[in-house]
Amino acid sequence: MSELRDNARLLHLYKRVLWIRMVEEAIADRYGGPGQVQEMRCPVHLSIGQEASAVGVCEALEVTDKAFSTHRCHAHYLAKGGGIKPMLAEIFGKASGCIGGRGGSMHLAAPEVGMVASVPIVSSSIPLAVGSALADAIDGKDAVSVAFIGDAAIEEGIFHESANFAQLRKLNVIFVCENNLYSVYTPLHERQPDRPLTDVARAHGMLAEHVDGNDVEAVLDCTQRLVRRARQGEGPSFLLLDTYRWREHCGPNFDNDIGYRTEEEFLEWKALDPVEKIRTQLKSEGALDEGDEAALVAELNEAIDEGFEYARNEPLPVPEAARTFVYA
Amino acid sequence: MSELRDNARLLHLYKRVLWIRMVEEAIADRYGGPGQVQEMRCPVHLSIGQEASAVGVCEALEVTDKAFSTHRCHAHYLAKGGGIKPMLAEIFGKASGCIGGRGGSMHLAAPEVGMVASVPIVSSSIPLAVGSALADAIDGKDAVSVAFIGDAAIEEGIFHESANFAQLRKLNVIFVCENNLYSVYTPLHERQPDRPLTDVARAHGMLAEHVDGNDVEAVLDCTQRLVRRARQGEGPSFLLLDTYRWREHCGPNFDNDIGYRTEEEFLEWKALDPVEKIRTQLKSEGALDEGDEAALVAELNEAIDEGFEYARNEPLPVPEAARTFVYA
Amino acid sequence: MSDLKTINTGTAIRDGLAEVAKRDQNVLFFAEGVADPSSMFGTLKDLGDVIGPERLIEMPVAENGLCGVAIGTAMMGKRPVISFQRVEFALLAIEQFIDNAAKMHYISNGHHTAPIVLRVVIGRGWGQGPEHSQSLEPLFAHIPGLKVAMPTYPADAKGMVVAAVEDDNPVVLIEHRWCHYVQGQVPDGYYSGSLDGPKMLRSGKDVTIVATSYPVLEAMRAAEALANIGVEAEVFDLRVLRPLNLDDIFDSIRKTGSLITVDTGFRILGMGSEIIAQVTESCFGALQRAPLRIGMPDHPTPSSRGMLPGLYPDSVRIVNESCAMLGVSEDRRAAAEKELIEARGDLPLDVPDPHFRGPF
């Protein structure tokens, strides 16, 4: 690939990660706290710090490929192509939310772009991704289904049950495990024995890859390989991505002061900021100057403001809506 | 060890495996079929062909060590030292059964000798063994808890959840997996991808050993090592034992004719008969002659007949017994 | 009208599944041993010959994961039918059913559906023991978004199973192992039944008896014996536990003023509780006397036949309770009881009563 095309790709990736970062920061800024006006009245699990894994994976997918996510679904939703208006409207609890205000932030979905469902019960969406891949296998389609999961998800038995079956049938599933080192406040080493996390995939004879989750290009390259493999009938894979959640587990704030992790640890990971990483690279290659950056930020900010404006002004669902779609 | 002591050990092991074989054969013989008198009115999952793993493991344990089993618990119960009378009385549904006729063949227990419980829901007893080990760890005891499981049990997520925790806490648990190649009628390769079964343990950083389950001495030697390791605080382990169930999954008959496996396969495994294997060895070493064998068989038969006589003559529980022990 | 043949409920379920799977290639079958020699007590027998092997999905012994996988296929337009030999195995997957299947349509704002059928079998007899003999229908019937049905007779079962597969919602079919043996005349070929309410099996003016599953047979047997002593029972097979439609039962109560419910599972918090609550709320004025629930007693079900006498709800108990409720004279009650006990003879309690085999 020529340097030019490389830079074009990098610039595109930069826009995607920056977009997610800015949307999430805007939610954090405007979420409010006690005593303030609070319009986003649902729990939010922000993806700030983890944008590169979402983008790197989703950029390797087609719109016909499918993604399934968890409570921490904002980045996956946006990376897969979900729109900001239905997303914010959902978080604002509005009728035009992506699922009509029924689920809030933990349930984001945009099936029209292959963001099939987010399920806030840890690991509960994993087998749905496998089922989606099984349906495609039966229908002879080569689409790929991605199960985004956290590092805690591999503690749930259902991860293993799903992995065993996916490998048995060589289904087109990629298990993308974003290891941000914590489950809520509990560090990995208090929950799992010391061994490479990729060994959980190898238990099922499944290919496992381990990539820097803050390096969007590395994630993209690896995912592309795994997608290609899957489409060629070579079966599922497990992709472990190291990354870090910058803010509290649930909510808009930083929480390095409450005792479960240190400011130092946070700063170490912040130094690996996936957004900054590309920005620096683009700048050093002369592919992004201050003006470009400002224009881009302004453009994204405008879309974000529009999104908030929309979400704020949309009507709440009517009470009767609660009684619809109980049965098909 | 001197040859003499070796032979004494082998003779002892022979008695143990022969005992189980003969008890199980007696159950099969007397179980009866349609149109016959049927006194053992509960499902039976016989251990014939799998005696060596039970004996090899349990002979490495003290009475204070604990065993947990499954639907196929006869051999484990007997090998751990459970008595024939309470066992047969249980299978006969009698009040003096080891659990008062409440569970039948799939629930055998003899807590007084460390046969804590058998649970017929696949894998459901695994975490009980881990919990038992956790209790011992908290109390500073060095007892070992064994979870006997089948090859299907590692497909259940709860196996992995239990293994992860056992390794995390370095608990004194040994997961003994008897791979008899089938779950009911379904062969292993239709249920699990092709990879060493021991890899499921390695997923959790756990030591895994793989031994011929029909070689009682090999099983004993390996288990002794694993028990020693555990008592020294080196943590849990997984012991994979290859073996074969000779008769139908549930019931007294052979079923090589119904299509899911072949007579050839059965004969191949029968040639590895764990009982015959020791018998031949003892004979070739001159440690067992025809007379010894006949005397031993007669002695065991007498105990078996006594057991059946007892079970047959014991009273059924009274209907009111059904309402006791609901709450402690 | 298609031909009738005499088959049992197990075979009727199998035939229904085969018919609906032939018509809709999206139908998939998931089971542990989906095509094995037992083929789920024969209820999946030879389906591979009918629809080819690709749509039979052998499940590893991993109920939670595989039910989730099935739900995932359903979101993508498939119609998976999962069959478990015992309801207990489905407990491992109940989170998937309660959160993902039951709420899929709702949480997706109507975008997704989860047309999945979960077949679970209630074990009884031959010393099953406490973990192979539970019924637990309220665990499913409590959950909005699920449909729950319990088939009894073969012709009805075939129609119900077809309707369940064709339904766009997750449907839990709870089958009693002993109902599989019940014979009856069943139309050949494809037909679809309804999942929308109870069926009156016998009309009567004295007492309304509402039962589910195997106890329906006991209730019908009791009604015969009651008829012989001049008591006319109106018997309903509840059939569909969710959504629960009790209109016909309200009508019946307005006629009889008397209600007995017979549950397959535990009496406490059972279907009988819900029926009595609704009847009392809706037909308070029509009730002439206190209603009564019969069901499994409040303890696990032991293995030994020694503990079975009096444990399962049976026709004798239904007769006795009906007589007590209606103030029938002791000699008439005794006559009905005697008839039932003599007909059963010395058959052990841990095998199905051949009287209930039919053909009905």
Next chain:
Amino acid sequence: MSDLKTINTGTAIRDGLAEVAKRDQNVLFFAEGVADPSSMFGTLKDLGDVIGPERLIEMPVAENGLCGVAIGTAMMGKRPVISFQRVEFALLAIEQFIDNAAKMHYISNGHHTAPIVLRVVIGRGWGQGPEHSQSLEPLFAHIPGLKVAMPTYPADAKGMVVAAVEDDNPVVLIEHRWCHYVQGQVPDGYYSGSLDGPKMLRSGKDVTIVATSYPVLEAMRAAEALANIGVEAEVFDLRVLRPLNLDDIFDSIRKTGSLITVDTGFRILGMGSEIIAQVTESCFGALQRAPLRIGMPDHPTPSSRGMLPGLYPDSVRIVNESCAMLGVSEDRRAAAEKELIEARGDLPLDVPDPHFRGPF
């Protein structure tokens, strides 16, 4: 008599757990985040300082396995207390509770016990969504061998939690997140309560109202408003769902002839169904009018506050239903309703009513 201090239910539960754990070194605590900064909404706060860290077992996110592990420790003489932030997470472990915990004593012919406490929290408000707001108490209350309780007020909650830990049976404690905030006077130090029946909170002759958990507060609020219009409600906190002991409620019905139940969970197959069934069976003659159940409607609970009006059972609904049942005149009813609505003011529906904070 020990000193009283004013604390909330969450703190009272924490204090009870600390007291019982100090007395019995077999008490263990299992949770995801057992000693983390949130420490289970504060209900496990600083337990490590009280009993040392060894008995706090941090759970991997593996509910089924770890509940099984806890049951294993209980078989060996420990008294594990498992706490889950939401009842939904316990669904993954329901097989362990139904088969191993509930039946352990029974299946071992009395040899083993499983003295385990499962604490689960019902979520409400702040847009929780359908999978973080379920109650599902009947799923546990249906199972013989389990005990099930729902604490409301702090002093009672402290005693109940101690009794639960000291009980030799598996006990499921279902705590409403909004009850954690309820303040009241609580005795200092160790004391044990009872797990054996409902508590009458207010005596009255016109209507019996039986509620569980947070709806108890709504019922008490309703009873105040009813009193202001001359209707005397007798209010019970059901407290213990299993074993269910309704004797006091039967007595109450014999006095009032009228019954309203208010469930925390779904109305269908809820505790109200069981209560009405038992009341109708046992006190048919005393019932003067059709009883009525209030509870969660038959659909999942959506996130958006737009869909909340009228959804949760509240004091207004209880007042209105009581008035309709008793034939109270429209102007009196309207006055009571007005009082309640004005007191609530324009407080959003997705946060707890400060009126219910107490101290009571």
